[in-house]
Amino acid sequence: MATLLIVHHTPSPNCQAMLEAVISGAGAPGIEGVTVVRRAxxxxxASDVLAADAYLLGTPANLGYMSGALKHFFDQVYxxxxxxxxxxxxxYWVHGGNDVTGAVRSVESVTTGLGWRRAADAVTVTGEPSKRDIEACWELGATLAAGLMD
Structure with a gap:
C-alpha cells in the first residue's frame, strides 16, 4: 500500500479550508490502495518522510516566505x-493575504534541493479562497493520491 504524507501549517480558517479540501481529494471515491497520513x-x-511515497505540503505565506513551521520541517528532514x-x-498549496511569490519560491527551492518531482501544479491563493480555489485544492489531493495507485 502506498503512503501519501500531508505536511501542513494551518494557522487560519482559510488555510484550514484548503487543507480539508486537499484531504477530501486524497480520499476521494475510487482512490484505493493509498494511505493518507497527516502531520502538522x-x-x-524524517521517519514520516522516509515512510511515504509522495508528499503534499501546505503553508501560509509569512513575510514573503513559507511559514516558520514548514521551514522547521524542512530543516529537520533535509x-x-x-x-x-x-x-x-x-x-503543495500556499495561502497569503496579498502575495505568495516568496513562499512559492522558498518551497520550490527546498524541494528542488531535495530532488523531489512536482507532480501537480501548485495551488496559490490570496485572500479568502473561492469555490474554484477549494476545488483546485481537492484536485491537488486527488491527483497526488491517484498517482500512487497501482
Whole structure:
C-alpha cells in the first residue's frame, strides 16, 4: 500500500479550508490502495518522510516566505531524507493575504534541493479562497493520491 504524507501549517480558517479540501481529494471515491497520513509541520519527522511515497505540503505565506513551521520541517528532514527520497512526487498549496511569490519560491527551492518531482501544479491563493480555489485544492489531493495507485 502506498503512503501519501500531508505536511501542513494551518494557522487560519482559510488555510484550514484548503487543507480539508486537499484531504477530501486524497480520499476521494475510487482512490484505493493509498494511505493518507497527516502531520502538522512541527510534528512531522524524517521517519514520516522516509515512510511515504509522495508528499503534499501546505503553508501560509509569512513575510514573503513559507511559514516558520514548514521551514522547521524542512530543516529537520533535509539531510536525513536527501538521498532516499530523491525523485519522489510532491505537490503543495500556499495561502497569503496579498502575495505568495516568496513562499512559492522558498518551497520550490527546498524541494528542488531535495530532488523531489512536482507532480501537480501548485495551488496559490490570496485572500479568502473561492469555490474554484477549494476545488483546485481537492484536485491537488486527488491527483497526488491517484498517482500512487497501482
Amino acid at each position: 509541520a512541527l510534528a512531522a519527522t 539531510y536525513p531524507c536527501l538521498d532516499a527520497t530523491r525523485g519522489r512526487p510532491f505537490g
